[in-house]
Amino acid sequence: MRICIYGAGASGGHFAVRLALAGHDVSVIARGPHLAAIKQHGLLLRTGKDALSAQVAAGDSPAPFGPQDVVIVATKATALPVIAAQIGPLVGKDTLVIFPQNGMTWWYPVGLPASHPKPPAIPIFELAKPFLAAMRPDQVLGGIIYSANEVEAPGVIKNNSPAHNRMEIAPIDQASAMRDTLSALRAEFESAGILSPDPGDIRAAVWTKLVNNMSGSTIGLATASPSDGARKDAALSEIYRRVMREGLSIAAAHGYPLDLDPDRMLARLLNHKASLLQDYEQHRPMEVAEIVLAPVAFARAAKIATPTLDTIAAIVTKLAKDRGLIAADLGVDL
Structure with a gap:
């Protein structure tokens, strides 16, 4: 298959290597020193004791690569406005486009069952118009990545x-x-070493990942710790449980009751710096709006009190604002 990875950063670069080594025609869109290194040496993936190397076509624009069988938009949500204006050359009439961003995503209201509550108006949803100018809704696949x-x-x-x-x-x-x-x-993903089970309802899967991120990732950011720091400290463990319970209430109010146990999820936290903390430390744009403030907006739309989430949201928003790493218009007044 012809597969373009739009954004060959952490997860995108990982999957690009695996798919290229599985025999697919892989191209990547990257920028800066990362792009220069890929052009000169290819991509190197260090995983456990293995070092996997792959040569892939690389550029900073999608125009030279033409229509693909599959496009994986592996950037952070903060890059989506630029991609919406540029992605057109990669999309043919049969192209499938996968959007596996963390947090609330642009396509959530598109095709939302009429029986579900109307979601709040948040900035990320404004991207539906430019993206759907480049592709049909039936070409869009929601995606959820679990990979550190x-x-x-x-x-x-x-x-x-x-x-x-x-x-x-x-x-x-x-x-x-x-x-x-x-x-x-x-099956192609599985043969490349990327597990790909059927998630069922993709919006339920989005809420599952979002509830996890708004708990462990935000606490990790606020305390400058790996995600499992919330498990190793009794007080943080209780905050984690409270945020997760509030997140489950928000999801259920919007039509997605989830069978998640906070203690079980707490036990699964990895010793890994979540993307929010990585971005903060490296002064990159942060997905605070999509991971933290979006669930706050959904809670308010459903008139659900979320005192612990509101507190965490105020703290991490202040951290991001002080470094100029989030947009001025966040769609939520804290």
Whole structure:
């Protein structure tokens, strides 16, 4: 398959290596020193005791690569406005485009069942118009990545979860008829070493990941600690449980009751700096709006009190604002 990874950073670079080594025609969109290193040496993935290297076509613009079979938009949500204006050359009439961003995502309201509460108006949803100018809704796949990665050096990706690398994909329209196509695509991911189970309802999967991120990732950011720091401190463990319980209430109020146990999820936290903390430390734009403030907006739309989440949101928003790492218009007044 012709596969373009739009954003060959931590997770995108990891998957680019695995898919290229599985025999696919892989191209990547990157920038700066990372792009220069990929062009000169290819991509190197360090995972456990293994070092995997792959040569991939690379550039800073999608225009030269043409229509693809699959595009994986592996950037952070903060880069999506630029990508919406640039992605067109990669999308043909049969191209599938996967969006596996953390947090609340642009396509959530597109095809949302009429029986579900109307979501609040938040900035990320404004991207539906430009993206759907470049692709049809039936070409869009929601994605959820469970894989702990970081860019160790330009052109070098370090995977911190060798036994736990997964990308769940599903149509954003539950009535989609692409079951056979998706089964084949998941099989290709599996053969490349990327677990890809069927998540069922993709919005429920989004809420599952979001509830996890708004708990462990935000506490890790606020305390400058790996995610499992919330498990190692009794007071932080209780804060984690409270935030997660509030997140479960928000999801249920919007039509997605989740069978998640806070203690079980606490026990699974990895000794890994979440992307929020990585971005903060490296002075990169942060997904605070999508991971933290979006659930606050959903809670207020459903008239649910979330005192612990509100506190965490105020703290991490202040941290990001002080470094100029979030947009001025966040869509929520704290």
